[in-house]
Amino acid sequence: MSISVLGAGAFGTALAISLAQDGRAVSLWARDPGDMATARENTRRLPGFPFPNSLIVLDRIEDVETSQIVLLAVPMQKLAAFLAQHAALFQNKTLVACCKGIDLQSGRGPAEIIRQTCPTATPAILSGPSFAVDIAAGLPTALTLACEDGEALQAALSTKNIRLYRTADLTGVEIGGALKNVVAIACGIAIGAGLGESARAALMTRGYAEMQRYAALKGAQPETLAGLSGFGDLTLTCSSEKSRNYSFGLTLGRGDPLPEGTTVEGRATAKAVSNLAQSAGIEMPIAQMVVAVLDNRLTIGQAVESLLSRPLKEE
Ligand SMILES: NC(=O)C1=CN([C@@H]2O[C@H](COP(=O)(O)OP(=O)(O)OC[C@H]3O[C@@H](n4cnc5c(N)ncnc54)[C@H](OP(=O)(O)O)[C@@H]3O)[C@@H](O)[C@H]2O)C=CC1
């Protein structure tokens, strides 16, 4: 069964490499392939990792038709428009969203977007702690694959260095992957502003409480959040400078110029969840403070003050 990866950023490329290293027929499509097909490497997004022989670079997205399994590795805020544009190609396929976030315009996660734009497709979510460079380098990783009846898909996408755990809780998995990025920005801000590692631990723990509250609101299973896509990815992303969300927070906290053109999913997702939390009446103070700092409505000092002066409560 052939597999296509659509979106040749760092993550899509790394997944395609790992799948192809196991000898699977894998095709990778980029909207702007540059010299990928001749260089046999994604020199722009993931340099230094040559393509295995069984990885084919697709010139035309229409050729995705030969694959039953399609991995969607475009940034979250582009997913809805991307699927709507190409919906005719995705009839009856298994669409595996590899992006992490919540759509700002609609407040929807990837599974719901897939269901609404491609109703004949089977939605799945791939999420969990894994940096693209680690996957491409063949280092060991463990991720969660969420899909109804996902046993065959789990076997199809497991590789020598990607161990997949299976669940049917798509909502829980996508929420874990989306919200950990928001907490990672908050943690980066705290470390960048010199607030210390104890503050980071507090933000991770109370951020996790916000993730659980949001997950309960959306009907996710609480234990999913304790797994790889929630707790696992939160741990990785809030503690490594390889994370773009954490590094973005660090830069903000230090008061340095912010990077441009980098995929920092937590920015839009923080706004999306803050809006939804506010309208649903659930408390997500850390996400709200991240938004206030991003929008320059509060300084970092004021945001900290505001978090610390909230009414005392039970844990
Ligand atoms: N990098 C990582 O370690 C991990 C990333 N992820 C998730 O994967 C998703 C993608 O991230 P990542 O690969 O790192 O991102 P990158 O920033 O490396 O690349 C984004 C890619 O998406 C492409 N793209 C953007 N808009 C469109 C569009 N409308 N149609 C087609 N392609 C488009 C870009 O094309 P172009 O090059 O032409 O601009 C680019 O190749 C994110 O949601 C991220 O959270 C998940 C786990 C790990």
Ligand SMILES: O=C(CO)COP(=O)(O)O
């Ligand atoms: O999701 C990731 C690791 O699991 C990658 O994190 P960043 O998008 O912050 O780089």
